[in-house]
Amino acid sequence: MSRDDILRAALTLLEEGAGRGLTMRALAARLGVTPMSLYHHVEDRAGLLRALSDRVYAEVLADASEQADPLAAIRTMLIRYHDAVGRHPQLTLAIFATPQAFAGVTRQITERLTALLAQITPEPALWRDILVDHAHGSGLALAATSGNPEQAQILRDQYRQALDRLLEHLPRR
Known part of the structure; x- marks a missing residue:
């Protein structure tokens, strides 16, 4: 059993159980270990959530x-995050639901986004x-559109349009 095996099984349990299925006991049972x-x-x-x-x-x-371009970097990051x-x-x-899980990459995303916004607006934390x-x-x-790719694409396009509008209207330094 590798860390990759654990993470794959954990993500599957999390998604299958609508968030309630991921416990250490359930994960161990899924993997056939203690x-x-x-x-x-x-x-x-x-x-586990951090990983x-x-x-x-x-x-x-x-x-x-x-x-x-900080604005282009912000846009790219937010589209990927979305x-x-x-x-x-x-x-x-x-x-x-688990504040202790907010660390690692999620914290790095927040810090990078804040730093990029600080180059553009006097209110980086608010806009972040x-x-x-x-x-x-x-x-x-978007997650609610699973099984409907056309609707998912419409929502992705709408998100990008709204994001572009928000970024256009950032108060500038």
């Missing part, structure tokens, strides 16, 4: 530091919260 054996790979449920979020949200930061929330809504909700909340709400709505 719950104690999991603790060699993750310290607890919050640590899952690091894996799922890692793509959000890919190439973000290579873009010279799409990740739409693919894994139960992970997002589990992180909301507005933009992230918008990505969460729209991403969670």
